[in-house]
Amino acid sequence: MKMRSSLGRVRGLGSAKDGVGHWWLQRLTAVALVPLVLWFAASIVCQAGGDHAAVTAWLASPFPAITMILLSIATFYHAALGLQVVIEDYVNHEGLRLVAIAAMKLACFALGVAAVFAILKIAL
Amino acid sequence: MATERATGPSRPMSPHLQIYRPQLTSVLSILHRATGVALTVGTLVLVWWLVAAAAGPGPFAAARGFIGSWFGLLILFGWTFALFFHLCNGIRHLFWDAGLGFELKTVYASGWAVVAASGGLTVLAWIVGLFARGS
Numbered sequence: 001m002k003m004r005s006s007l008g009r010v011r012g013l014g015s016a017k018d019g020v021g022h023w024w025l026q027r028l029t030a031v032a033l034v035p036l037v038l039w040f041a042a043s044i045v046c047q048a049g050g051d052h053a054a055v056t057a058w059l060a061s062p063f064p065a066i067t068m069i070l071l072s073i074a075t076f077y078h079a080a081l082g083l084q085v086v087i088e089d090y091v092n093h094e095g096l097r098l099v100a101i102a103a104m105k106l107a108c109f110a111l112g113v114a115a116v117f118a119i120l121k122i123a124l
Numbered sequence: 125m126a127t128e129r130a131t132g133p134s135r136p137m138s139p140h141l142q143i144y145r146p147q148l149t150s151v152l153s154i155l156h157r158a159t160g161v162a163l164t165v166g167t168l169v170l171v172w173w174l175v176a177a178a179a180g181p182g183p184f185a186a187a188r189g190f191i192g193s194w195f196g197l198l199i200l201f202g203w204t205f206a207l208f209f210h211l212c213n214g215i216r217h218l219f220w221d222a223g224l225g226f227e228l229k230t231v232y233a234s235g236w237a238v239v240a241a242s243g244g245l246t247v248l249a250w251i252v253g254l255f256a257r258g259s
Binding site for chain 2: 027030031033034037038041044045046047048049051052053055056059068075076079082083086108111114115117118119121122
């Protein structure tokens with residue numbers, strides 16, 4: 001028995017009214033973060049406790065700069081999606097939930113912009 | 125919704141979390157979410173470190189001083205474990221998303237593998253890191 005309207009099938013958004021966009025982007029950023037985080041951990045460990053000259057020299061080369069920018073974008077995108085689910089699960093009050101999610105998303109965006117700007121300022 | 129919840133029939137409720145005996149599966153699931161939140165909080169230090177590096181040697185020395193203090197190193201150690209745990213258990217989740225590894229035996233085996241791998245990677249990272257710092 002066909003339970004869904006043709007329009008509903010075409011839109012493909014389901015009962016969540018949001019489709020699989022959130023779920024899919026959470027996985028896509030997760031997959032991207034696997035090599036990025038392994039590279040990041042190895043890089044940081046190898047220059048643990050480095051001074052200003054060493055860290056800026058490292059970030060001045062194109063590969064570390066580009067990879068750090070990709071890591072920053074993927075990290076804060078992934079964090080915003082994950083924290084959204086946590087807030088949706090634990091904040092029951094509808095208005096408070098809306099405000100909490102909005103504040104969290106703006107904070108993640110601001111942190112991502114700050115990280116990317118800092119990397120570019122050192123690299124360029 | 126809210127009015128229905130307030131005046132509707134009292135339905136039976138599922139027992140709350142503390143009723144259940146902790147199992148590897150539930151503990152790792154809770155830890156995955158907790159480390160995700162902790163990692164995000166920890167990115168504040170990472171962004172501080174990056175912005176300080178961009179700002180100059182003075183601000184960078186302050187950030188480096190905090191991270192190098194006993195409190196900073198304690199946070200960094202926790203953050204390292206959270207990072208490796210969330211990474212390893214996240215890979216486990218990606219296998220589940222692909223429809224693989226759902227047999228109970230496999231779920232426990234992959235769970236213990238995550239515990240061993242994240243613990244091992246944390247110790248390894250700190251041994252190499254402290255060695256790099258000393259040299």
